[in-house]
Amino acid sequence: MSIATAPTEDKAPTVARRQRFDLQKLLAFGALIVLFGFFSVSSHAFLSWNNVTGILLSASVVGVMALGATFVIATGGIDLSVGTGMTLAAVMTAVFLNPDYLGLPLVLGVVLGIAFGSLIGLVNGVNVAVLRIPPFIATLAMMMAASGLALVISDTHPIYFSDVPGFTSISLGSIIPGANLPNAVLIFFAAVAVAGVLLSKGLIGRYALSIGSNEEATQLSGVDTRRWTIAIYTLAGTFTGLSGVLIAARLNSAQPALGQGYELEAIAAVVIGGTSLSGGRASILGTMIGALLMAVLTNGLQIMAIPQEWQRVAVGVVILVAVFADNVRRRREAGH
Amino acid sequence: MRTTKFAGVAVMAAAALVLAACSSGGTTDDASSGGDSSSSSSDAGSGDELYVALISKGFQHQFWQAVKLGAEQAADELGVRMTFDGPDSEAEVEQQLQQLQTALNANPDAIGFAALDSEASIPILEQAQSAGIPIVAFDSGVDSDIPVTTASTDNKAAAAEAATHMAELADHTGDVAIVCHDQTSITGIERRDGFVEYMESNEPDMNVVDIQYGGGDQLKSTDITKAILQANPDLVGIYGCNEGSAIGIVNGVNELNMSGKVIVIGFDSGQAQIDAIKSGLMAGAITQNPVGIGYETVKAAVAAINGEDLPTTIDTGYYWYDSTNIDDPEIQAVLYE
Numbered sequence A: 001m002s003i004a005t006a007p008t009e010d011k012a013p014t015v016a017r018r019q020r021f022d023l024q025k026l027l028a029f030g031a032l033i034v035l036f037g038f039f040s041v042s043s044h045a046f047l048s049w050n051n052v053t054g055i056l057l058s059a060s061v062v063g064v065m066a067l068g069a070t071f072v073i074a075t076g077g078i079d080l081s082v083g084t085g086m087t088l089a090a091v092m093t094a095v096f097l098n099p100d101y102l103g104l105p106l107v108l109g110v111v112l113g114i115a116f117g118s119l120i121g122l123v124n125g126v127n128v129a130v131l132r133i134p135p136f137i138a139t140l141a142m143m144m145a146a147s148g149l150a151l152v153i154s155d156t157h158p159i160y161f162s163d164v165p166g167f168t169s170i171s172l173g174s175i176i177p178g179a180n181l182p183n184a185v186l187i188f189f190a191a192v193a194v195a196g197v198l199l200s201k202g203l204i205g206r207y208a209l210s211i212g213s214n215e216e217a218t219q220l221s222g223v224d225t226r227r228w229t230i231a232i233y234t235l236a237g238t239f240t241g242l243s244g245v246l247i248a249a250r251l252n253s254a255q256p257a258l259g260q261g262y263e264l265e266a267i268a269a270v271v272i273g274g275t276s277l278s279g280g281r282a283s284i285l286g287t288m289i290g291a292l293l294m295a296v297l298t299n300g301l302q303i304m305a306i307p308q309e310w311q312r313v314a315v316g317v318v319i320l321v322a323v324f325a326d327n328v329r330r331r332r333e334a335g336h
Numbered sequence B: 001m002r003t004t005k006f007a008g009v010a011v012m013a014a015a016a017l018v019l020a021a022c023s024s025g026g027t028t029d030d031a032s033s034g035g036d037s038s039s040s041s042s043d044a045g046s047g048d049e050l051y052v053a054l055i056s057k058g059f060q061h062q063f064w065q066a067v068k069l070g071a072e073q074a075a076d077e078l079g080v081r082m083t084f085d086g087p088d089s090e091a092e093v094e095q096q097l098q099q100l101q102t103a104l105n106a107n108p109d110a111i112g113f114a115a116l117d118s119e120a121s122i123p124i125l126e127q128a129q130s131a132g133i134p135i136v137a138f139d140s141g142v143d144s145d146i147p148v149t150t151a152s153t154d155n156k157a158a159a160a161e162a163a164t165h166m167a168e169l170a171d172h173t174g175d176v177a178i179v180c181h182d183q184t185s186i187t188g189i190e191r192r193d194g195f196v197e198y199m200e201s202n203e204p205d206m207n208v209v210d211i212q213y214g215g216g217d218q219l220k221s222t223d224i225t226k227a228i229l230q231a232n233p234d235l236v237g238i239y240g241c242n243e244g245s246a247i248g249i250v251n252g253v254n255e256l257n258m259s260g261k262v263i264v265i266g267f268d269s270g271q272a273q274i275d276a277i278k279s280g281l282m283a284g285a286i287t288q289n290p291v292g293i294g295y296e297t298v299k300a301a302v303a304a305i306n307g308e309d310l311p312t313t314i315d316t317g318y319y320w321y322d323s324t325n326i327d328d329p330e331i332q333a334v335l336y337e
Helices: A014-042 A049-074 A082-097 A104-127 A133-153 A183-200 A203-213 A215-220 A225-251 A262-272 A283-303 A308-334 B001-024 B063-080 B094-105 B123-130 B153-171 B186-202 B218-231 B243-255 B271-280 B290-305
Strands: B051-055 B080-085 B110-113 B135-140 B147-154 B174-180 B206-213 B239-241 B263-267 B284-288 B313-315 B319-322
Touching: A014 A283, A014 A308, A014 B147, A049 A082, A049 A183, A049 A203, A049 A225, A049 A262, A049 A283, A049 B218, A049 B239, A082 A104, A082 A183, A082 A225, A082 B313, A104 A133, A104 A225, A133 B290, A183 A225, A183 A283, A203 A215, A203 A225, A203 B147, A203 B186, A215 A225, A225 B218, A225 B243, A262 A283, A262 A308, A262 B174, A308 B094, B051 B094, B063 B080, B063 B135, B063 B290, B080 B094, B080 B123, B094 B110, B110 B239, B110 B290, B123 B135, B135 B290, B147 B290, B153 B186, B153 B239, B153 B263, B174 B218, B174 B243, B186 B206, B218 B239, B218 B243, B239 B243, B243 B263, B243 B271, B263 B271, B271 B284
Parallel strands: B051 B080, B051 B110, B110 B135, B135 B147, B147 B313, B174 B206, B174 B239, B239 B263, B263 B284
Antiparallel strands: B284 B319
16 A cells, blocks of 8 residues: 655655655554564463454554544644544444434444444534634544533443344454454454545545645645545544444443543554654555554553553653654655 | 635534434433532522532542432432532542632532542642531542541452452462552552452462553453453453453453453442343452442531531441342442443
């Protein structure tokens, strides 16, 4: 999968930039390989199939969320609402499916749950593109409102899916017979493929990058940037909705108090993956690597029984190194 | 330009309507607000009615809802007005101090306070003391002699009780691990140390091989449990220090299909834990008496207002419950879903 950059920036020496960009992606990928190797040697337990699928499963909720956030960050925006938006989508999925509430059929309830995520994104998009509220503020407001609404709608109680047959298998079942690979992991990979195609081949990806590198120029070239911005935030919300379904299926419940802080993990995954916070450059594959890197690091340190305090330090250092690499790249670029 | 703005406002309004419609469609039963504050008495108008303000550590966890329920019962019985506030999460020390300050400014007759950080709250508690407002500490103590009494669970003894059951179920041999909510709060520390110290001094053939912290987050605690089980294939048991940790352990054991191969002991209750105990996945759990904590706090506050003598601590008790006694009325009264 190639790295997507903004078409309007192609005046600059593309080849050189791609090489440098690939360098950072390689750095993240290299770090993933090195960590994986290190933990495999350090602990026999690390490389077991159960543990590897466990790592993939633990990366899938934040990973799916981060895929959507990648598009928003590509525009130079930010989406702080993905964490609690996930929670609200999970609660709404419970409301749609739980027999004590609406008790809709499984497929319909899941689709509506994901669509509710899209609605959250749509409101974000309108606030940013039409009302011209800065993305940080608009999505911060949504982060708080979504957290509150999740508690209000659930009446502060977790809502369970015990009476919704088949729901937990969305995350924990395994459609590949005998493979013991949880469906959530397959859904994560499928979402990566869809997001990758949308970013590199779809209009929405091209315009997201284009808006991120120069919104005015994009608008002058005849693109309705307002409409596309709304579409991009809505897409991010759709991934948020999907992550809400995944976490609800994994926990067999919608936990209304969960989710705060997940947005920062998603943003970290995006940044580690080489997507620039100032917009114009993004990589879906990078985001996936970023999410996996954090999951491998956390799991490996847990397996080695490293105290949790140090696990956090390690994740912090990885984020710092990734952003530092991003800065070095940009500074070199400015030197041209 | 004007039309643009107008259209924007219209879209916002429509979006708000959609959200509002969804939320009202979501709640099936009463029109309960689910907010962070409630007044238990209807006739709030009368002038000489006593007012007790409770500041808890949170309001969205089921545990705190049960504490609130007990406080409301006592307030109704004693005919006092009671408010119940708490921060968004148990990490929001500053927000809680702000709420304590706000409560103090409302000039209540007494304050009940469950400190997230006992040191940080002392300056505000001193203000209350000099204003002659008695403070009742609840759930966890405050490192100071300002509170007239503390209504709480003896967490260390409760954790030791969990350890005795773990040791019995494991035939007094083998390695065990702990998933805790955090390493800084008094409950986190005491529920960990009570368990570890019991094992160290009473069970020479048992070792606590790993202690990890999941912030009470079910998802993180699930992943932590799986990592612990992968790293320690000979583990005989895991103990979870609070509801989120215990449910995470249940999920992790489930996901690895290890039900029955490892002894799971939890803390507090909640639907998922109750189900796990009934299905046999979880051997049992310690429950506090959250309704009793709320009830005793308000009762002690009224006693303090009336100048009555109070003991320095009010032990609100704890119970071990498993599949044999889970349906006993005494246990059912303190469990919450």
